[in-house]
Structure formats: structure tokens, C-alpha cells
Amino acid sequence: MKRLAPLFLAVSLAALSACGQQPAKDEAASTAPEAKPGLTLSEGTLVLPAVKGNPAAGYFTLINTGDKAVTLAAVSVTGAARAEMHETTGESMAPLATLEIKPGETVKFERGGKHVMAFELDPALTAGGTTELTLTFADGDKLSAPLKLEAPGGGMEHMEGMDHSEHSN
Numbered sequence: 001m002k003r004l005a006p007l008f009l010a011v012s013l014a015a016l017s018a019c020g021q022q023p024a025k026d027e028a029a030s031t032a033p034e035a036k037p038g039l040t041l042s043e044g045t046l047v048l049p050a051v052k053g054n055p056a057a058g059y060f061t062l063i064n065t066g067d068k069a070v071t072l073a074a075v076s077v078t079g080a081a082r083a084e085m086h087e088t089t090g091e092s093m094a095p096l097a098t099l100e101i102k103p104g105e106t107v108k109f110e111r112g113g114k115h116v117m118a119f120e121l122d123p124a125l126t127a128g129g130t131t132e133l134t135l136t137f138a139d140g141d142k143l144s145a146p147l148k149l150e151a152p153g154g155g156m157e158h159m160e161g162m163d164h165s166e167h168s169n
């Protein structure tokens with residue numbers, strides 16, 4: 001007579017524990033253009049503050065030569081910790097969250113009107129030099145162009161009476 005001992009097979013569950021993680025997609029490797037087609041960015045100027053620690057004011061001209069409206073959503077300035085779009089109307093100034101530029105439209109950021117405020121400047125930014133302005137659009141595209149660094153002077157009347165501290169957030 002034979003006795004059959006039952007066999008118990010241990011099933012390892014270890015293999016299942018590795019199933020919870022998905023490999024991260026490499027989004028940064030996508031090919032977003034740094035020069036958004038259909039747009040021309042020129043006359044970039046950054047007027048440095050008369051008083052150290054104050055923000056600089058940036059100006060530029062943006063032309064939409066394409067056939068679609070674009071929405072400017074953010075600005076950044078190389079050498080500034082952060083930058084904002086502002087619009088001066090009469091005596092008051094307000095942050096500008098987004099700006100639509102229609103096909104064929106030219107938008108000027110200029111003294112007394114729309115301007116870029118650049119905060120916490122790198123001391124390496126000095127008059128006569130250049131830095132870079134980057135515009136980010138609502139669709140994620142970016143457009144960069146040089147910014148000429150100018151000494152304070154021509155922009156003084158614009159800066160007077162403008163308290164930007166309330167925009168620090």
C-alpha cells in the first residue's frame with residue numbers, strides 16, 4: 001500500500017507587489033517650440049530701477065502675424081526672480097492675468113500702458129547689457145527675445161507714485 005502525502009505548493013505573492021507603479025512619462029522631452037510661429041517679438045527693453053531693490057519695468061512690441069488669436073498668459077525675465085504683466089490706466093495700475101492678441105494685431109507694452117514688472121533682480125543686470133524675455137502662451141508655447149537693459153531715466157515719471165508692493169503676491 002502506498003501513502004500519498006499531499007503536496008502544498010507555496011505561491012509567492014511577491015511578484016504582485018511590483019504592479020502598482022507605472023513608468024513616468026518624460027514630458028520634458030517633448031518638442032515645444034521656443035519660438036511660437038506666427039508671432040514677432042521685438043523692441044524688448046528693461047528699464048532698471050533707480051533705487052536698488054525696486055522692480056524693473058519691461059517693454060516690448062508683439063505682433064500676431066498668424067491667422068489665429070493667441071493668449072499671452074505669463075512673462076518671465078532671465079535674472080529676475082519673477083515677473084508680472086501690469087496695465088496702467090490713468091492713475092492706477094493693475095495686474096494683467098492674460099492678454100488676447102487677435103490675428104494681425106500689434107500689442108505694445110510701453111510707458112504709461114501695459115508693462116512688465118520684474119522683481120528681485122540679479123545684480124548682474126546692469127545698463128548696457130542684455131537679458132532675455134520669455135512669453136508663455138495659454139497653449140503652453142513659449143517665445144523668447146532679447147531685452148536691452150537701460151539705465152533709469154526716461155521711465156522715471158512712470159515709476160513715480162507706483163507702489164508695486166501690493167502686487168508682491
Ligand SMILES: [Cu+2]
Pocket residue numbers: 086087093115116117162164
Ligand atoms: Cu507695474
